[in-house]
Amino acid sequence: MRRLVYELFESLRIAFTQIWANKMRSALTALGVIIGIVAVTLMGTAIKGIDVGVDRSFSGFGDDVLYVTKWPWHEIDDWWNYRNRRPIRFEYARQINDWIATQPNSAIRLAVPVANRGTNVIRGEYRVNNIWTMGTTADYVRIARSEMKEGRFFSEFEAQAGSNVAIIGYDVADALFANESALGQTVRIRDQNFRVIGVAARQGSFLGLFSWDSMLAMPLTTYRRYFRLNDDNEIRVQVDATRMEAARDELRGLMRRLRQLGPEQRDDFELNEQGTIRKQLDPIKNGIAMAGLFITGLALFVGAIGIMNITYVSVKERTKEIGTRKALGARRRTILLQFLIEATSICFVGGTAGLLLAYGMSVLVGAVAPSFPLVFSAGLVVTGITISVLTGVFSGFAPAWQASKLDPVEALRYE
Template sequence: MRRLLHELLESLRIALAQIRANKTRSALTALGVVIGIVSVTLMGTAILGIDAGVNRSLAGFGDDVLYVTKWPWREVDDWWTYRNRPRLKTEYARQINDWIAAHPEGPLRVAVPVADTAGTIIRGDLRLNNIYTLGTTPDLARISRADMKEGRFFNEVESRGGRNVIVVGFDVADALFPNESPLGKTVRIRTQQYTIIGVTTRQGSFLGLFSWDSMVIMPLNAFRRNFWVGNNVQIRVQADGARMDEAREELRGLMRRIRQIPLEKRDDFEINEQKVIREQLDPIKRGIALAGLAITGLALFVGAIGIMNITYVSVKERTKEIGTRKALGARRRTILLQFLIEAVSISLAGGIAGLLFAWLCTLVTGFLVPSFPPVFSFGLLVTGLAVSIVAGVVSGFAPAWSASKLDPVVALRYE
């Protein structure tokens, strides 16, 4: 064991000396590995960034919430079937809450009606168009994960009375009141004046997903005075996070009873949850992974061929040295380790350079595109180093093996 350790250290010293003696050649040889490691690392940061962006965008809406809607959150084939479904009613939330109150041990916690539309918000000469406007109840604050930057959410008295109070997202507040607090200020939505009583913290958006930042929330009764509560109604139901499957089936059965759907009829509503959105992003992640693997594979193949070629050249250049060392008693294992470690060292140096470059690209991307949060994880670092080592071993083994098998007599006479 001690002898093997000594051979490893000596082989590493010789390998580093050879790399220093041929810096330009070693750098050009490692270039293919650099490109490959950059590719695999950036692919990983992109995939992890998609997951992080989606999680950040959806975090404010709660992972334990089921959404009863008219339309499914997926691509549909029979458009008219869904188009002709009867619309949902906000009264369903009260009926669900009555059932929850009668069954406190059940998997459902609270139901919240939500009506939405695209509204225009005006403050003096400033106008924001197509702002996602919600009409709901105070229970929405219970099931969401959005924190308040300033002010508060509206209460039960304001909700039942339909008072013209609103909670606005960070971006809405920043656009209408760039240099002042919006609390207590009024804005016009259609023909009504609304007082701002709260501003949510900045959440961020990703791939066009909904975000609290660009929303306006008002009491449902106030919403009814200004907007038509029609097809854009959903019931958000908070469930026990550990019993989501049970909660989904319980809610489905409850909705069928509320809508009086016969046993032989299919559901005329949809129960959605956040995992549907995440599943729809899987093809994007697979596409990035396939493209990254293709580029990575090609770059690493070119890099491995380069390392193998240079290692063969190094063997030829040092044939006499190999013969001398073998004549003095060097084992085949020692010669094999010497050239194998040299190949791995070049590949590992290229891998480290590639990881550094990928890390810099991640920092620049995060600075230039804040909505896309690339993630450079420890797992990617380990993967990049492991790929570099494997590439070096695979590419360097054949020339190292040929060097170890040289006949010392033939090697000493080599010119």
Template sequence: MDRILYELTESVRIAMAQVRANKMRSALTGLGVIIGIVAVTLMGTAIRGIDIGFNKSLAMLGDDIVYVQKWPWGNVEDWWNYVDRPPMKPEDAVALNRIFDGTVNSQLQLAVFSDARQIAVKAGGESVSGVYTTGANADFSQILVADFEEGRMYTATESDAARQVCVLGFDVAHALFPGRSAVNQTVIVQGQPFTVIGVLVKQGSFLGLFSMDNQMIVPLGAYRKYFGIRDDNTQIQVKVKDKLKLQEAREELTGALRRVRGLAPGERDNFSLNGGDGFKKQLDPIKQGIAFAGLFITGLSLFVGAIGIMNITFVSVRERTKEIGTRKALGARRRTILLQFLIEAVSICAAGGVVGLGVTYGLCLGVKTAMPSFPLEFSVSLVATSMIVAIATGIISGFVPALGASRLDPVVALRYE
């Protein structure tokens, strides 16, 4: 046991001396590994960044909210199966809530009807177009994922009375009222004045596609009165009591909806239950595809680095054939020689890994300061993974030449010039 330890120490010492003696060669070989590690770890940070951004976006939808709509999310090829479905109606939400209340141990908490469209909003000389305006009653506050930056949600009384009040998204509020509070100010929507009673905190964009901060929420009564309800866009958002029992809740909801819609057994559902988890199912394969392709392509550069290591180990074995013979004559076993060359290859790879990680870290910091929205995420697990990858690269690429060295015939090796 001690012997292995002494041999290891000796091997490390020799490897260090060897690297020092061939600085240029080791540096160039290490560079191959560095480039490989930088490429792979950068890809890793990007994949992780995308993942985190994606999860953040999904959280905006609410992980305990089921969206009941006429159309399913995502692409529909058999549109004719959906086009004739009845739209969601405010009465449906009322009926659903009655069923939830009447069900023992219901997994469903609340159903809220809403309609939405994009409308221009003005105040003073400023105007914001395409504001995603939702009309819903006061219960919508329980569906809302975002917190309030200031102000509040309208009350049930205000909602039921169809008061002309509104809650603004962060960007809308700050565009219309730059540098001052929007609360208690008046905005004009399609010629109608609405009093701002609340502003939401900044949420960012959903999958980088559309901004969650470019929105406005008004009481359903006022929405219906001035903008009208368009059947195709209506939805009922249902809040689930326990997000861990989402599947159970969806089954219960399907049953409740079929009752409300009066569907006979055997008739197909004429509504779609949408939500973040469905999105996830659709996007996961794409995400995995990106990750796989990205890691494969960047892995190629690491592979080139590994070839460099293998090559240099072959050269090293060749150069030191006589030394190998001498060591064997003095009593080095196969294992000793194998270890010595493996450690040399691994040292170069490990050093390359450390430098590569440093470079990646620097690049991440640089990118983060220059483009804060760019999805890069440096992590401890990345450090561990890339060091393991670097060391594994050393072992794998050093193994064949090191094995060759360990099996050299001492007589032949001693005679080698």
């Protein structure tokens, strides 16, 4: 055991001595490995970044919410069928809550009506266009996950009275009140003054998905006074996240009863959830993965061929040295280990350089495009190093095996 440990450390010393003595050759040899590790690392950071970005965008809306809507969130294959559906009535929220009150074991927790549309918000000479404006009830704060930077959500009294009060997102506040607090200030919406009573904390958005940052909320009674209702009405229903399937079945049955659908009639409403959006992003993640794997495989294949070739060259250059060491009693295992470690060391150095380069690129992308989060995790580092080492082992084994089989007499006579 002690002899094996000594041989291992001696092989490492010889390997790094050879790499340092042939720095340019080693760097060019490791280039394929560097490109492959950069590709696989950036692919991993992008895929993890998509998941984090989606979670961040939806974090303010709750992951235990089902959305009762007229339109589905997935691709529509029968547009006229969905177009002719009846609108979602806000009275359904009250009826669902009445049902919940009589069913203590229900998987449904709370129903909140929501109307939304894009509108312009003005403050003096400042103006922000197409802000996603939402009308809802005071209960909305119970299902939302968004925190307030300052101020509060509107009360039940303000909701019932139809007060002209508003809660604005972080980006809206930053655009209209860049150097001052928005709390207590007035904004104009449809030539009506609204008093800002709350500013949501910054949430962040991703790939154009909605977030609280670019939204405005007001009481539903106020909303209905100034806006005409459209097909975007919805009921957001908080459910028991541990009983999601049961909640879906219960809510579907309840909605069919409220809309008086017969057993043979199809649903004329849709139950959406955040998982639908995540599933739609799967092709993007799969595309990134396929492209990354192709580039990684091609680069590592080229790199492995280069490392194998250089290791063969190294064996030829040091044939006499191998013969001398064998004549002095070196085992085949010692020679095999020496060249195998040399090839693996080049890949390890290349993999480390690739990881450092990928980290620098991810930091640069994060600075240029902060809305696209790249997650550089410890798991990616371990994966990159493992791939590098395995590439070195597979590419260096054949020339190392050839070196270990050299006859010492023939090796000493080699010119």
